[in-house]
Amino acid sequence: MAKRVLVIGCGLIGTSFALALRKTFGGQLEVDGVEPHPDHREALRTAGVFRAVYDRLPPAGPSPRYDWAVLAVPVDKAAEMVPAASALAHWVMDVCSLKGPVCAAAREAGVAARFAPTHPMAGKAMGGPSAAEASLFAGQVWLVVEGWPAVSAVLPLLRATGAVIQPVASEREHDLAMAAVSHAIHLVSGAAMLAFHDAEKAAGAGGRWAAWTGPGFRDVTRLAGSPAGFWVATLLANREAVAAQLERVSARLGEFAAALQTGDAGRLASLLESARAVSEAWRRDRDRALSSGEP
Template sequence: MNNQFRRVLVIGAGLIGTSMALALRRASGNILIDAVEGQDGYRREAQRVGVFDSVWPDITAVQQDYELAVLAIPARAACSLADSVSEVAEWTMDVCSIKRPIVEVFSRIAAKGRRCVPTHPMAGKAKGGPGAAEADLFRGRPWLFLETHPAPLQLEQMVAELGAVPTYVHSADDHDRNLAYLSHGIHLTSLSAMQAATGVEIDVAARIAGPAFWDITRLAASPSGFWIDTLLDNRDFVLEYLGGLQVEIQRFVRALQAADEELLRDLLDQARGSREGVEGARARHKAATETSD
């Protein structure tokens, strides 16, 4: 491990924070990694995982300075703790899925001469908690940075050593709108599909449902706590996505109501073409990344 961070404090020993610690530990055993975890159950579970040198109940219990502090908690909690956390670390980064409120807080902290970097790894699971953590969680996944708030080279190197792909988007606004369309709105689509499927008896669904059902409803198993704040804080862009989703669903409704075979075929072909376009772009991006490596 070549990065310069040898003393790391993780705020939040949940899925992302503990996975990050596992990946850091695998990359270099010669590193101090402490955690702050306020939930008793998570704290005990994180201690059983054994990846942290110490797990403190709150930031006031921290007893030393760190080279890097990682805010691996929901955005509202991260905003509340960012100032005090930045006092015990040379660099502070977040891994929250929404960036506008984080950037606002980080800008105020930066005015005090402290160094903060907004980031977001595009990785996760339906199940949370330190017991679900894994060192490979970030492997091959984009780790987003903002062009408006560039990261130091050693932080980009650390992210790459975790197996992730450092990827820049322009600004917090761009990030949050993109995530509304590619994650937050998709999450609500998954939940809506699950609720609409309750028209079928549970036992029947369990016996006969195919991969399409299980794939599209997978996100419905996610804990609600994280999502409430995320969806409300990004509600303008999420509502924009949901409006577009309603338009697309209504196009299918009209085609079926009219028994319009041609319109239905056009809609299906359009969707397939859009998917193929995204898949092609992803393949080209992956090839370009592998070539540059």
């Protein structure tokens, strides 16, 4: 059982993970943090989640000071920090929403045997340590990439959060899937919002249409309201898969448009019916996987 954990990056995810570990393991586990942002450090000191919070990585000694280092920083930073983290801890895990770049970094650093690639599918509109909660991951999916030996060692820590652990065959499948279920979905939401604005402008409606939107519009465009910051690095790091997925969405939109333009009621009905059937299958597959529990 791990005794000492270093969380590198004490934002929403890193701090929520630390809170969940403290809640489950109490005094059996010491959790330190690394957080460069002074305001975040101040908030963390008051909250008392971490034993110590450093402003940068502590110097590596002759042997690893921690059982686990947790990389909870954006994917480009996490890939950079793999070698330093693996000098500080016996095992290293990350929580990034893309797995290709960090897995490549672990292989390149020769620490693949000690590296666990994971991805908790949880979040909140507000980021930062003040929004952190011990229950953030409870009942949510936490993906782990198969074929990395350190994954079995990390499972007790992930289980402590109450997350539903789901295996992914490879980092490549993970990143392809994320393009379809998250990254392209984000851009579809943004494109729908921008196109609403384009239409209002073309009609000279100047803000009048906003009040005529219902819950469907609100849901489809919700993600467009997120700050751009986090997304740019993630989308660019997965750009081939995301661009391919946008092509699939555009092709489907083109099929709907063609059915409308030719007034083909049968084709339109059949496309809508396919979408409904896929929606039903998705819900059934999801519920089955989530109720069947852990790998």
